[in-house]
Amino acid sequence: MAELAFGFPAAGALLVSLFHRRKVLAVVAGLVFGLAGLLATGLAVPGRAEIVLGLTLRLAAPGQVLLAATFLAGGLAVLFVPAGADRVPMLASVLAGLAAAAAIAILSDPLLVALVLLVVAAVHAAVPALRPFGERVRAPAFGALLILLGALVAAGATNPLLVRLAGLALVLGVTAAIGVAPYLQTLDPREPAPASPIAWLGFLGPALVVALATRFAVLIPDESAPGYAAVLLGLGVFNLGLGIFGAWRSKPNADLWRYSFVGEWGLVLAGFGLLDPAASGGAYLLLLNLLLLRLPLYLLARPALVRASPPAKIGPLTLLVAAALAGAAPFAGFPARLLILRGASVQAWPLALVLVVAMLGWLPQSIRLAQTLGSPAGRVRVGLAVVLVLNLALGLYPNAVLVLLGIR
Amino acid sequence: MTAALAAGGLAVAWLGSSLLVLSDARRGLAVGLLVAAGGLALVRASEGELVDAGLLLGGGVLGAVASLLRNRRRGWGLLPPGSTPRIVLCLVAGGLALWLATGLLDSPGEWQARSAAAILIALGAGRLLAAGDARAALAAASLVALGAGGLAGLAASEATAALIGGVAAIALNLVPTPTDEEAQPGGG
Numbered sequence: 001m002a003e004l005a006f007g008f009p010a011a012g013a014l015l016v017s018l019f020h021r022r023k024v025l026a027v028v029a030g031l032v033f034g035l036a037g038l039l040a041t042g043l044a045v046p047g048r049a050e051i052v053l054g055l056t057l058r059l060a061a062p063g064q065v066l067l068a069a070t071f072l073a074g075g076l077a078v079l080f081v082p083a084g085a086d087r088v089p090m091l092a093s094v095l096a097g098l099a100a101a102a103a104i105a106i107l108s109d110p111l112l113v114a115l116v117l118l119v120v121a122a123v124h125a126a127v128p129a130l131r132p133f134g135e136r137v138r139a140p141a142f143g144a145l146l147i148l149l150g151a152l153v154a155a156g157a158t159n160p161l162l163v164r165l166a167g168l169a170l171v172l173g174v175t176a177a178i179g180v181a182p183y184l185q186t187l188d189p190r191e192p193a194p195a196s197p198i199a200w201l202g203f204l205g206p207a208l209v210v211a212l213a214t215r216f217a218v219l220i221p222d223e224s225a226p227g228y229a230a231v232l233l234g235l236g237v238f239n240l241g242l243g244i245f246g247a248w249r250s251k252p253n254a255d256l257w258r259y260s261f262v263g264e265w266g267l268v269l270a271g272f273g274l275l276d277p278a279a280s281g282g283a284y285l286l287l288l289n290l291l292l293l294r295l296p297l298y299l300l301a302r303p304a305l306v307r308a309s310p311p312a313k314i315g316p317l318t319l320l321v322a323a324a325l326a327g328a329a330p331f332a333g334f335p336a337r338l339l340i341l342r343g344a345s346v347q348a349w350p351l352a353l354v355l356v357v358a359m360l361g362w363l364p365q366s367i368r369l370a371q372t373l374g375s376p377a378g379r380v381r382v383g384l385a386v387v388l389v390l391n392l393a394l395g396l397y398p399n400a401v402l403v404l405l406g407i408r
Numbered sequence: 409m410t411a412a413l414a415a416g417g418l419a420v421a422w423l424g425s426s427l428l429v430l431s432d433a434r435r436g437l438a439v440g441l442l443v444a445a446g447g448l449a450l451v452r453a454s455e456g457e458l459v460d461a462g463l464l465l466g467g468g469v470l471g472a473v474a475s476l477l478r479n480r481r482r483g484w485g486l487l488p489p490g491s492t493p494r495i496v497l498c499l500v501a502g503g504l505a506l507w508l509a510t511g512l513l514d515s516p517g518e519w520q521a522r523s524a525a526a527i528l529i530a531l532g533a534g535r536l537l538a539a540g541d542a543r544a545a546l547a548a549a550s551l552v553a554l555g556a557g558g559l560a561g562l563a564a565s566e567a568t569a570a571l572i573g574g575v576a577a578i579a580l581n582l583v584p585t586p587t588d589e590e591a592q593p594g595g596g
Contacts, residue, residue, distance in 0.1 A: 054566020111560040112572060115553055119576050122549050126542070126583045133542035133585055141549065145533045148556055152526075155563070156515035 002059040003052045004040035005067060006102035008033045013095035020088050030078075030091040037098060038071040046406070049108070056108040060214040061406035062284055063105040066206050066291070070101045072390075073203065073291040077193070080296060080383045082303045093194030096123070101207035110151035110170075110216055117144035117177055120204070129195035130188055139185060140200060143177025146170070147216070154219040167220045167228030174212045175235055178205035180265045181242050187258040189305035193298075201261045202295035206287040213272050213280065225275070232273030233351070240266030240358045247365040252311045252372050257298050260325070260369055263362060264290055270355065271340040279343025281407035285336035285398060293324055293332065293391045297373070300383050304374035311371035318370045321384065324391050326366035327359065332394035413454035414520035421447030421524040425531035426498040428551055433485025437547040438472040444528055444551055445469070445577070448558050451524045452570075455517075460561045460570040464554055467574020471550045474581035479543040497534045505530035517562030525562070528555030542585035550577035 012033025019026040046061035059067070074094040081087045100120045107113050121140035125133045150169030157163045176183040178200050185197040193199070220228050243263020250256040264286060271283025312318060327333020337359055344352035376384055394401060402408045421444050428440025445468020453461035505526035510519050532551030539545040557573010 054564060054568040109560055109563070109569065111556050111563070112569060115556045115560070115572060115576055118549055118553060118556070119579055122546055122580050122583050126585050128586055132540075134540045134545060137542075137545060137549075138537060141536055141545075145529075145537075145552065148529065148552075152513060152559065156513040158514050159512055162512055 001040050001044040002050055002057045002106045005037055005044060005059070006099055006106060008037035008040055009095045009102060010099035012037070013092050013099060016088060016092040016095060020092070023086075023088055026088045027091060030088075030095055034071065034075065034095060034098065037102065038068060041067050041071060041102070055112070057106045058108050058215075059106050060210075061404065062214055063207070063210050065401065065404050066210045066284070066287055067102060067105045069288050069291045070203065070207060071098060073295055074098050076292070076296045076383075076387070077203075077299055080299045080379070083379060089192075090194065093127070093199075097194070097199065097203055101204055104204070104207045104211050108215065110147060110211075110219065113211060113215075114144045114148040114151065114173075117147065117208075121177070124195070124199060127192070127195040129191045131186070131191070136185070136195075139179055139183040140177045142183070143173045143175070146173030146176060149173075150216070151219065154221070160223070163221055164224040164227050167217075167224045168231050170212060170216045170220070171228060171231045171235065174208050174216070175269070177208055178265065180235070180239050180262055180269075182238075184258070184262065187254045189254040189302050193302065197258070198261070198295065198298060201258075201265070202290055202298065205265070206291055209268065209272070209287065210284075213283075229273050229275050232269050233348075234273075236266050236268070236270030236273050237351070237354060238266070239263065239269060240355070242266070244358055244361045244365075247362075247368075252368045253308070254305050256365070256369055256372065257301065257305075260362075260365070261290070261294060261298075263358070264294060266358070267337070267340060267355070270351070271343065274340070274343040274347045274351075276343035276347050277407055278339045279347070281402050281405060282336045282339030282341075282343065284405050284407070285332060285339065285394070285401065288394060288401065289327075289332050289336060289391070292394070293387055296383065296387045297321065297325070297369075300376075300380050300387075301373045303380075305372060307374075309374045311368070312373065312375050314367065314371065317376065317381075317384065318367065318373075320388060321370035321373065322363075322366040324388055325369050326363050328363075330392060330395045331388075332391045332398065334395055335398040410454045414451050414518075417447045417450030417452075417454060418520055418524050418527070419447070420444075420450060422498075422502050422527050422531075423447070425528050425551060426502070427486075428547055429494050429498050429531050429535045430487055430491060431485045432488050432541065432544060433481040433483040434476050434479035434543070435482075436484040436486045437479065437544060438476045439484075441475060441547055441550060441577075441581075442468050442472040445471070445554055448521075448524045448528060448554060451521045452558065452561075455521060457561075457567075459567040460558070463567055463570040463574045464558055464561075467550075467554055467557070467577040470574075471547075471554075471577040471581045474578055475543070475547050475550075478581060478584070481541075481543070494535075497538075498531060501530040501534050502527050515563070516559060521558065521562055525555040525558040528552065528558070546580050546583055546585070550580040553577045553580060
């Protein structure tokens with residue numbers, strides 16, 4: 001069943017591209033194949049290895065939940081296409097991205113994951129955009145190459161020192177592909193969302209980091225686990241700090257959104273780096289938050305960012321959106337942050353203090369972020385309502401998700 | 409005999425990868441890809457893995473054809489002015505890849521195939537990260553894809569990994585790039 005989670009969206013992307021002139025047919029085909037992919041993801045037995053054409057495929061429980069959330073996020077992205085814009089190119093891009101995320105989630109061999117990543121990097125960089133091909137392909141391709149090196153060294157190195165570097169290469173590879181610091185890319189809201197760095201930061205990144213936590217980490221020998229954790233924690237704190245600092249320095253524009261993604265990724269990396277089940281649960285919840293809150297909100301804010309609309313006045317809706325973005329109770333970010341703090345207080349309490357300061361630092365910035373949505377009306381207002389209700393449900397019942405993730 | 413074939417394949421893989429690194433135009437890139445894939449396939453064939461060899465060679469041939477058809481920069485574009493860093497890259501990256509595959513790794517597979525794949529990856533990676541031209545970057549990425557597919561094939565019992573590597577090499581060269589329209593005919 002896991003292979004169908006890849007097959008359906010891949011076939012859907014091909015069909016949508018073929019029928020792109022017949023818009024209704026393309027949209028119907030895309031939706032049918034996307035839903036079929038979501039169904040296949042839901043029906044796959046988590047953790048069970050399947051051999052398909054000699055390839056070992058396995059969808060771990062966190063991978064399954066995150067992949068299902070990626071499908072939902074893709075659906076929201078198609079739904080929230082700005083008024084007057086063509087939905088078909090977005091649908092094709094989303095389906096291709098879903099196929100890539102599914103391949104990353106189900107392939108057991110990290111060499112093949114790196115290969116998929118390389119192809120995705122090239123295809124993504126070839127989508128017409130404002131930045132040149134070379135600039136866009138470099139970070140994800142470098143990430144794929146580092147994963148390749150890390151997987152090779154972890155599996156076959158004879159030198160103990162080299163084995164220790166495997167974890168470093170794998171973590172740096174994944175972070176390079178995602179596009180967090182030190183591999184940040186510029187974000188221009190005029191660039192179509194599928195061609196922008198948001199495609200990595202907000203759409204493909206979660207599947208990649210889950211692959212790191214569930215499959216790549218298993219390859220690393222026990223003696224190099226502290227190094228692996230240290231790199232994750234270091235990158236996490238660095239991104240968290242950079243996110244806060246960058247946000248304070250940014251005007252309320254796309255840059256502020258970019259730093260908000262970076263800051264959230266910092267928390268995710270720190271959560272995984274703590275090597276604590278509670279913190280990992282929090283990191284997974286934050287990944288769901290990235291997919292189902294931050295990404296759709298950025299897409300909803302994009303038209304206002306392109307128009308360079310003045311920040312909206314602070315009203316009840318702005319405050320609600322800001323609360324959700326800041327991770328205030330009862331939204332999903334709250335239990336996620338709480339779990340990471342619990343893990344940090346057990347494993348490394350000074351880190352918990354740093355995390356609390358960073359989390360509080362995001363409160364005013366979240367209000368500024370929410371203001372970038374402008375004065376929501378029509379489909380933007382409906383989109384906001386859908387996203388907030390979804391996030392509220394996730395925040396009120398995090399245990400159900402944690403059970404699905406296999407954390408509780 | 410098989411050892412000589414494998415050693416020959418290794419040399420051919422390095423030669424083809426170097427040709428790709430040192431070229432800027434379509435003929436040089438395509439022939440480089442083809443020769444490198446041929447070298448890797450020769451090493452695999454010398455180990456008796458004919459299906460893997462066929463798939464990698466097929467990926468290289470079709471990838472080279474796709475590269476020829478997609479790239480508008482005519483000629484070989486071999487050793488353009490300022491190529492010294494690339495020559496150094498061919499020697500250093502090739503040597504480092506050989507050292508990594510033989511001295512630091514003991515799996516997957518035999519050292520000759522491991523070395524050939526590592527050379528393709530190392531030289532392809534160098535060109536990919538340095539290239540400004542999209543078509544050259546894609547040809548270099550397909551070199552990496554063939555190498556990665558070859559390595560994954562060494563660890564697996566089935567030929568699917570090599571097939572994925574071959575398909576990826578073809579797909580990468582089929583990717584349309586914005587520079588397809590902008591590129592000016594020229595080159596050496």
